Amino acid sequence: MNAPDRAGIRQASEIDMSSWWMPFTANRQFKASPRIISGARGMYYYTPDGREVVDASAGLWCVNAGHARQEIVDAVTAQLGTLDYAPGFNMGHPVAFEFASKLVEVTPPGFDKVFFTNSGSESVDTALKIALAYHRARGEGHRTRLIGRERGYHGVGFGGMAVGGIVSNRRMFANSLIPNCDHLPHTHDLARNAFSRGQPEHGVEFADELERLVALHGGDTIAAVIVEPVAGSAGVLVPPKGYLQRLRSICDKHGILLVFDEVITGFGRLGAPFASQYFGVEPDLFTTAKGITNGVVPLGAVFMKGAIHDALMTGPEPMIELFHGYTYSGHPVACAAGLATLEIYGREKLLTRGAGLEQEWADALHSLRDCPNVVDVRNLGIMGAIELAPKAGGAQPSRAYEAMVGTFEAGVLMRYTGDTLALSPPLILEREHIDRIVETIRKVLAGIA
Numbered sequence: 428m429n430a431p432d433r434a435g436i437r438q439a440s441e442i443d444m445s446s447w448w449m450p451f452t453a454n455r456q457f458k459a460s461p462r463i464i465s466g467a468r469g470m471y472y473y474t475p476d477g478r479e480v481v482d483a484s485a486g487l488w489c490v491n492a493g494h495a496r497q498e499i500v501d502a503v504t505a506q507l508g509t510l511d512y513a514p515g516f517n518m519g520h521p522v523a524f525e526f527a528s529k530l531v532e533v534t535p536p537g538f539d540k541v542f543f544t545n546s547g548s549e550s551v552d553t554a555l556k557i558a559l560a561y562h563r564a565r566g567e568g569h570r571t572r573l574i575g576r577e578r579g580y581h582g583v584g585f586g587g588m589a590v591g592g593i594v595s596n597r598r599m600f601a602n603s604l605i606p607n608c609d610h611l612p613h614t615h616d617l618a619r620n621a622f623s624r625g626q627p628e629h630g631v632e633f634a635d636e637l638e639r640l641v642a643l644h645g646g647d648t649i650a651a652v653i654v655e656p657v658a659g660s661a662g663v664l665v666p667p668k669g670y671l672q673r674l675r676s677i678c679d680k681h682g683i684l685l686v687f688d689e690v691i692t693g694f695g696r697l698g699a700p701f702a703s704q705y706f707g708v709e710p711d712l713f714t715t716a717k718g719i720t721n722g723v724v725p726l727g728a729v730f731m732k733g734a735i736h737d738a739l740m741t742g743p744e745p746m747i748e749l750f751h752g753y754t755y756s757g758h759p760v761a762c763a764a765g766l767a768t769l770e771i772y773g774r775e776k777l778l779t780r781g782a783g784l785e786q787e788w789a790d791a792l793h794s795l796r797d798c799p800n801v802v803d804v805r806n807l808g809i810m811g812a813i814e815l816a817p818k819a820g821g822a823q824p825s826r827a828y829e830a831m832v833g834t835f836e837a838g839v840l841m842r843y844t845g846d847t848l849a850l851s852p853p854l855i856l857e858r859e860h861i862d863r864i865v866e867t868i869r870k871v872l873a874g875i876a
């Protein structure tokens with residue numbers, strides 16, 4: 428693929444940055460020293476001055492098939508010319524129905540109903556609402572409590588923040604979070620599990636904390652437990668062996684729904700289409716977004732077992748079964764992008780390609796364990812994390828931030844979160860990209876005090 432045309436592209440110094448309040452960004456720090464991306468193709472981003480940067484984070488964990496895929500460009504363009512927008516409230520349009528049908532062909536058996544949203548945050552709030560509505564419809568309206576997990580990230584809606592467990596997301600809004608939530612402990616255990624390859628050995632007992640919450644609150648007050656199968660935004664925290672299985676069995680024992688937030692792990696990130704298949708643990712509902720359209724047009728989706736949907740299809744037929752939805756639920760352009768994305772995933776076997784690369788990816792990442800300040804390396808599927816020692820007294824910016832800036836300047840884009848560098852390249856990556864990513868990190872870490 429050729430680099431994108433740079434005609435008319437403005438350099439960073441020519442851009443007025445005063446008006447856009449950037450999300451999850453230290454705005455003053457960024458604008459004093461900006462990093463600008465102006466083009467993308469395949470595995471690469473391009474800067475306005477023509478530098479090629481390997482995308483080691485698939486954008487924000489979403490561009491699983493790589494950038495600028497022509498089929499998606501063509502599908503979106505054609506859809507815009509046919510039906511640019513149509514409401515989904517009391518009106519239907521073919522592409523949303525078609526996309527829903529195609530999606531449930533790739534989801535695990537039994538997950539044959541889908542509710543469309545526009546983002547991961549909306550998918551989470553939607554799944555929590557469906558869980559509450561499901562219990563209510565079955566005469567168990569007393570199940571109103573929602574259980575999340577420390578260091579869990581479920582987006583920025585009030586529901587997702589309330590079950591989430593990232594302190595900076597919660598601190599500012601603490602008094603306004605929805606009540607009736609509690610949290611499991613996180614599973615990160617550096618003392619016992621540092622440098623584990625794949626799933627760590629220790630920590631299945633963290634799941635038993637759910638029994639303690641049941642004992643405290645009463646199991647019949649709990650509607651749902653929501654976890655990311657692999658916690659992504661908190662720095663790629665891989666579940667200990669047996670942990671998800673144990674959560675599942677405790678939920679079953681007490682009639683609690685288990686929701687997997689697969690916004691990151693969905694659509695091939697672990698080398699299986701969905702994390703539930705990788706781990707062999709079935710949730711009752713799961714959330715998606717990001718890779719569902721290759722990140723090209725915003726769209727999210729909640730998938731659920733037929734029985735959950737059917738429990739709500741019981742009242743008088745003229746009644747709306749779920750008072751919920753978005754203006755853009757099932758947006759035709761997003762669905763067209765999603766259909767083209769699914770075509771690519773199927774043809775190039777991207778939903779399982781990661782399985783064949785997982786060992787190579789793990790070997791390469793773990794070769795960084797002796798670099799300065801590295802206190803842990805984690806991997807699963809085509810996800811990875813390099814955790815660095817915090818600076819004395821927690822001084823900021825963190826070493827991970829400095830490494831993110833350094834690697835971007837050296838031609839590799841990755842995420843940082845707290846003290847951790849997080850990696851999740853597009854699933855089209857080849858050996859040459861793995862080598863370039865790892866050697867760039869090695870070089871940059873060598874220069875960080």
Ligand SMILES: Cc1ncc(COP(=O)(O)O)c(C=O)c1O
Pocket residue numbers: 545546547548549551580581582583655659660688689690691716717
């Ligand atoms: C697991 C998980 N859930 C929810 C979200 C929120 O998604 P969005 O930013 O699309 O609202 C994210 C975003 O990274 C995520 O990783």
